[in-house]
Amino acid sequence: MKVLVISQYYYPEPFKIHEICEELVKRGHEVTVVTGRPNYPDGDLIEGYPNYQVLSGVEIIRTPITLRGHNPISLIRNYFSYPRCAKKAVKDLNKEFDVVFVYQLSPVLMIQPALYYKKKYHKKVYVYCLDLWPESLKALKLSESNPIYKIMLKISNSIYQKCDFISATSPAFLDYLSNINQVKRERLNVVYQHGEKMFLQVEPYQKQDKLNIVFAGNIGKVQDFDCLVKAVSLLPKDQLNRLVFTIIGSGSYLDELKNKVNENHLNDVFIFTGRKKVEELIPYYNQASLFLLSLEKGSTVGKTIPSKLQTYMSAGRGIIGSIDGATAQIIHDAKAGITCPAGDDEALSQIILKMLNQENQLEEYSKNSRDYFLNHFTIEKYVDQIEKKMGELK
Incomplete structure (x- = not known):
């Protein structure tokens, strides 16, 4: 298969998506990743990783997103910049893929470039959900009555419902995705994360x-x-x-x-x-x-x-x-x-x-x-x- 991977974060950032991509390559699949400039968790650019490279057989396209920085404003700009920049990178791709895989951390907006590809090429979008939205906003002390929370609930529901299948890291996530995000149960399952x-x-x-x-x-x-x-x-x-x-x-x-x-x-x-x-x-x-x-x-x-x-x-x-x-x-x-x-x-x-x-x-x-x-x-x-x-x- 030719797999397009959408993930705001990638190696050297401390997430497991690069191991997943490299294992897929070992199994004979072609994998292209559209990600952002590495800057998690400290908010500063991690030097030494070009905008384009092939690493362990994985084709990596790093988009020029706003860095997380060191204040809430720069973090918000970071959250909104990846979907925009990644969509542009997806537009510029010169080959077609069989399926789109999203490694979804925060924010849920990172799924949007995959949905753009789905609409343009009529391909299925498969999401691996590690952070629930808008539930994750509660960590920022935003209550369900907050207008921002309510807006993000509508956006999150719309995004999740357009995905073709969602695997979640925990059984508790299934109840949330089904009851709050209103995703049909037959389009959900649990896949536990792996360890190194x-x-x-x-x-x-x-x-x-x-x-x-x-x-x-x-x-x-x-x-x-x-x-x-x-x-x-x-x-x-x-x-x-x-x-x-x-x-x-x-x-x-x-x-x-x-x-x-x-x-x-x-x-x-x-x-x-x-x-x-x-x-x-x-x-x-x-x-x-x-x-x-x-x-x-x-x-x-x-x-x-x-x-x-x-x-x-x-x-x-x-x-x-x-x-x-x-x-x-x-x-x-x-x-x-x-x-x-x-x-x-x-x-x-x-x-x-x-x-x-x-x-x-x-x-x-x-x-x-x-x-x-x-x-x-x-x-x-x-x-x-x-x-x-x-x-x-x-």
Whole structure:
């Protein structure tokens, strides 16, 4: 098949779409990606990636979008610039494709260039939905009564309903897409994200001098680090010297998190490494005792399955989660860790305290975590599902 991929984000930005495209190429498909200039998550241009290149067999067209920058105005301009620039790039394409695949993060507007191609060439649009809209706006404190939210609800519904099929990352997404966006159930299914196989290189679990709980990824409000800081502050003071949290990444909430750590006199417990390239994570993961997963309580976004779940399982470590929904259920089914309801700082504190004294349990969690990954979350299992659906839509 000739596959046109629409995604605002692509390598070196920290999303899995490049792995999907490269796997499709390995299977004999021709893949062309229309994306933007790389600038996520920090908002500055990541140098060294031309507007056009072929990388690992994937043809990549990078459009001159407005960078995310460092304020809400530039972020809004970024959101609106990609659909416009990508539509122009789609117009200029000199070959026809069998199907259009959209890797849909925020904003939902990134689907629009695919719908333009559908209208022009009468091809099917297949969306992989990782962020729900307009639900994602609630992370920006926009309520359902806000006029902007209401406008985006109409736009989102119109966009989703024009897509031919949507696969979502979580069962909770199906209810939202069906009930709120009014997409027919027969045009929806769940396909869980895959994890990076490179983390199978991470060494088997070994006891560390301190219980080293690692978080790696975007540091935003949605990740609910407030709950974590409160949980750690509730621990007995004589236990804090046995514990360290290694926070790897960057994001809009990083400075606020550092301030809260400082205000609670926890600077000796938290280590901030900054953002790391994917290949730089392995040494940190080798030293991990556990991984942390947390999402804020109350919204459908909080019930998503973060891609970190699969990555952590690939690395072969147990997981503690302050998280609801399908993610908590998977961790439970896999016997790969322990969870508490999202936002429950007292329960999270008790989990951390328990893990300080459960060495044998940590080793068992680690083994179960990697076994579950190999049985459910490899790139091959993921692409098997989307390749089959692409063939049906072709």
